[in-house]
Amino acid sequence: MVNYPKGVHQGQSAISNQMKVGKGTKRGLTFGKRGMGLEDEINAANDYYLADHLAVIHKKPTPVTIVKVDYPARSAAKITEAYFQKPSTTDYNGVYQGRYLDFDAKETKNKTVFPMKNIHEHQVQHLANVVSQGGIGFLLIKFTTLNQTYLYPAPELVAAWMQQEGRGSIQLKELVQQAYLVKASLNPSLDYLTAVDDYLADLESGRRSDRPQARGNHS
Amino acid sequence: MVNYPKGVHQGQSAISNQMKVGKGTKRGLTFGKRGMGLEDEINAANDYYLADHLAVIHKKPTPVTIVKVDYPARSAAKITEAYFQKPSTTDYNGVYQGRYLDFDAKETKNKTVFPMKNIHEHQVQHLANVVSQGGIGFLLIKFTTLNQTYLYPAPELVAAWMQQEGRGSIQLKELVQQAYLVKASLNPSLDYLTAVDDYLADLESGRRSDRPQARGNHS
Numbered sequence: 274m275v276n277y278p279k280g281v282h283q284g285q286s287a288i289s290n291q292m293k294v295g296k297g298t299k300r301g302l303t304f305g306k307r308g309m310g311l312e313d314e315i316n317a318a319n320d321y322y323l324a325d326h327l328a329v330i331h332k333k334p335t336p337v338t339i340v341k342v343d344y345p346a347r348s349a350a351k352i353t354e355a356y357f358q359k360p361s362t363t364d365y366n367g368v369y370q371g372r373y374l375d376f377d378a379k380e381t382k383n384k385t386v387f388p389m390k391n392i393h394e395h396q397v398q399h400l401a402n403v404v405s406q407g408g409i410g411f412l413l414i415k416f417t418t419l420n421q422t423y424l425y426p427a428p429e430l431v432a433a434w435m436q437q438e439g440r441g442s443i444q445l446k447e448l449v450q451q452a453y454l455v456k457a458s459l460n461p462s463l464d465y466l467t468a469v470d471d472y473l474a475d476l477e478s479g480r481r482s483d484r485p486q487a488r489g490n491h492s
Numbered sequence: 493m494v495n496y497p498k499g500v501h502q503g504q505s506a507i508s509n510q511m512k513v514g515k516g517t518k519r520g521l522t523f524g525k526r527g528m529g530l531e532d533e534i535n536a537a538n539d540y541y542l543a544d545h546l547a548v549i550h551k552k553p554t555p556v557t558i559v560k561v562d563y564p565a566r567s568a569a570k571i572t573e574a575y576f577q578k579p580s581t582t583d584y585n586g587v588y589q590g591r592y593l594d595f596d597a598k599e600t601k602n603k604t605v606f607p608m609k610n611i612h613e614h615q616v617q618h619l620a621n622v623v624s625q626g627g628i629g630f631l632l633i634k635f636t637t638l639n640q641t642y643l644y645p646a647p648e649l650v651a652a653w654m655q656q657e658g659r660g661s662i663q664l665k666e667l668v669q670q671a672y673l674v675k676a677s678l679n680p681s682l683d684y685l686t687a688v689d690d691y692l693a694d695l696e697s698g699r700r701s702d703r704p705q706a707r708g709n710h711s
Contacts, residue, residue: 329621331581334555337571352556352574362550366585368592371626375587402548407590 311378311415311422314463315365321461322369328466330367330374336360362399363410369469373408375400376424380415386442387414387425389434397434400427404483409473413455413465416445423452424468428483530597530634530641533682534584540680541588547685549586549593555579581618582629588688592627594619595643599634605661606633606644608653616653619646623702628692632674632684635664642671643687647702 309317315332322328341354363377377400379391392412400410410427429451433443453471458464475481528536534551541547560573582596596619598610611631619629629646648670652662672690677683694700 323621326621326624329618329625329627334553334577335558336553337556337558337574339554339556349575352576353572355556355571355574356568357571358553368594368622368625368627371592373587373590373592399548402542402545403587405545406548406587408548408587408592 309462311380311413311417311463312364314422314461315378315413315465318461318463318465319365319367322466328367328369328374330365330369332364333360333362333366359393359395361395363396369466372473373403373406374410374469375403375408376411376413378413378415380417382416382418383442383445384416384418385445387416387445387448388442389437389439392430392434392439394434394439397431397439401431404428404431407483409469409476409483411469411472413463414448414452422455422463422465423448424455424465424472425452426472426481426483528681530599530632530636530682531583533641533680534597534632534684537680537682537684538584538586541685547586547588547593549584549588551584552579552581578612578614580614582615588685591692592622592625593688594622594627594629595632597632597634599636601635601637602661602664603635603637604664606635606664606667607661608656608658611649611653611658613653613658616650616658620650623647623650626702628688628695628702630688630691632682633667633671641674641682641684642667643674643684643691644671645691645700645702 312332319328319330319332322330336358337355338358339352339355341352343351343353345351363375365377366373366375368374377392377396379387381387381391403410404427412425412427412430413422414425415422425448453468455463455465455468458467472481476483531551538547538549538551541549555577556574557577558571558574560571562570562572564570582594584596585592585594587593596611596615598606600606600610622629623646631644631646631649632641633644634641644667672687674682674684674687677686691700695702
């Protein structure tokens with residue numbers, strides 16, 4: 274049966290709902306998340322958010338061009354020739370308290386800069402489109418060596434990309450000033466909605482604009 | 493280069509923007525759309541909306557479980573064994589004037605009813621989740637024999653599904669009362685955002701609730 278989710282709705286923040294950890298149904302993610310990849314961490318967080326009615330965010334399937342399919346008798350259709358496509362958008366999107374969220378996940382071992390080559394131009398264009406429609410776009414960037422993950426807002430990404438024409442890198446020092454650290458958490462291990470809350474609060478208070486700002490020089 | 497979309501933003505409705513047909517860049521869809529399948533029509537509308545900065549809505553890739561991949565020298569990776577997965581969500585989502593839209597496309601040749609078997613339970617559950625997060629969920633249902641397409645809101649779908657436990661069908665007569673006809677249009681041929689506008693206007697005026705309503709008996 275379909276269950277109409279009850280309880281948590283638009284009025285309530287993700288932060289207040291963290292207090293309820295321990296009562297949900299589909300939990301099962303408690304220890305040993307240190308070594309998880311960023312994508313696994315995001316997927317685990319999304320499962321948690323879905324089970325607790327905090328947000329509905331899914332990873333999009335990998336886009337594939339299917340060329341040949343076999344239909345063996347009495348078995349499932351088998352794809353025998355297919356190729357990976359370049360994704361034309363980001364990997365994650367969904368809805369959180371009435372807001373449209375759209376983001377991609379990026380990992381780097383670099384300790385001092387975020388190299389632009391980690392992002393495709395069409396992803397930057399997509400995030401710019403999202404922001405112009407009133408959506409909340411960002412990257413989740415994990416500096417794996419530092420074990421720190423940041424929410425880097427799309428308007429700043431777009432500005433940096435345009436200024437540097439997609440080349441070079443963003444200094445970690447500068448990125449940290451413009452981004453929101455995803456604070457340590459046990460369950461989910463990457464509770465990135467708290468960083469989204471921080472970003473939304475700044476947008477709503479006018480401390481931040483959802484348009485790209487003029488920025489200083491950087492390498 | 494990334495172009496930050498200018499011009500049309502939250503304040504302006506899709507309807508007023510239809511007046512601008514002829515100035516966009518990525519158009520190319522003008523004649524002979526009568527025989528198009530619903531999915532092609534939606535994809536063409538989404539291309540149009542994206543090019544004119546009216547909305548950012550994409551079809552999700554078909555979910556596939558990849559089992560074997562070959563990496564031939566000097567060629568692209570080739571998937572040699574993969575299987576279709578059941579989609580766990582709907583096919584389309586995105587952002588329109590700050591609102592999260594989420595929907596699936598359904599076609600039926602039936603002239604008097606919409607059979608429930610066209611929808612999977614997990615899709616109904618997903619749409620219920622979306623609505624509970626403040627998103628706008630619906631089905632676009634095309635009655636191919638009648639050549640009519642309706643926006644059928646998720647709250648009504650969820651109510652019908654729960655009452656009938658996923659069986660039987662919804663009478664076209666009843667569906668028409670609860671749904672929004674996508675009016676005939678030339679470009680795009682299926683301008684479904686006009687039906688979304690009608691639905692949003694009813695939600696905002698309080699003529700409609702985004703919660704499922706009690707409903708009469710039907711077969």
